[in-house]
Amino acid sequence: MKSQWECFLQNLGVWEGSFTNFSPQGTLLNDTPSRLSLEHLNNSQKVRLTLSRSEQDIIRDFNTVGGGLLFFENGSFSEGLIQLGPFSEFGGELALVHENRRLRLVQLFDNTGQLKELILIREHLAGTPATERPTLQINDLLGEWQGQAVTIYPDWRSPDTYSTTFKLQLDDAGRLIQSTSFGDRTITSTATIKDHIILFDQDPQKQVQVLLLPDGASATSPLKVQLRQPFFIEAGWLIQPNLRQRMIRSYNDKGEWVSLTLVTEERKL
Secondary structure (H helix, E strand, O other): OOOHHHHHHHHOEEEEEEEEEEOOOOOEEEEEEEEEEEEEOOOOOOEEEEEEEOOEEEEEEEOOOOOOEEEOOOOOEEEEOOEOOOOOOEEEEEEEEEOOEEEEEEEEEOOOOEEEEEEEEEEEEOOOOOOOOOOOOHHHOOEEEEEEEEEEOOOOOOOEEEEEEEEEEEOOOOOEEEEEEEOOEEEEEEEEEEOOEEEEOOOHHHOEEEEEEOOOEEEEEEOEOOOOOOEEEEEEEEEEOOEEEEEEEEEOOOOEEEEEEEEEEEEOO
16 A cells, blocks of 8 residues: 555646536636646655646645545545534535546535535646546446445555445436445435436435536535435546546534545446
8 A cells, every 4th residue: 555645646747637626516616817836845755836826826845645635545535624513514526537637626514514516627747638528417427337446444454445336227207217236235315307407306305316427527526414324425427438547535414524435436337
């Protein structure tokens, strides 16, 4: 296993792209070009992050990683709050890395726990093609996907690796039926589809929506995060028509961050 610092260094370079803000219903609010540089300083154990957008520079130095931040071996990562608190804002970022491109998704919730805003960040390494995929459609996801998952933990215990199966199909009424199997567990749920929103609405107290977004991206969010109810946030990325990655950041019923999972899956043809 690479160290967390070595995994972080997979992200070195200059990343050009944009920050696109969406409402909880997927309405595009604004789009801002961005340039993010991650550079080693003087060959020391320090990395400087410089983010330029809207004529503003944000500079952040790292000599360790930890806290609410965890990395996978390919450089993919997630950063966010480690604890949901009562009457406080909440949020997390999920970042997927593939070859010369990164897709990052930030999900923000207000101080009542309601989903407030999403920020989709699409980046490519400077000097490489900025190829993007079209906006995700439901038909892009139908079928059976078989994958491998790696789950890592904030308490540094050994990662878990296991196979996954993800099936999506439409019934005669046009409802979506989703079946997810990991290890020896299978969870089946149903959802309604309206335009670019998939709503898992079987339990009114635990409604979860999936927004279909540009560049083959998807954002899975609870409509409300609350204590005494476990929850997760997820980002998906259709990298190629039959290759997809998903990252899941999970919290327990005490609002504590408990795990981070990266799934790489291929559609059965």
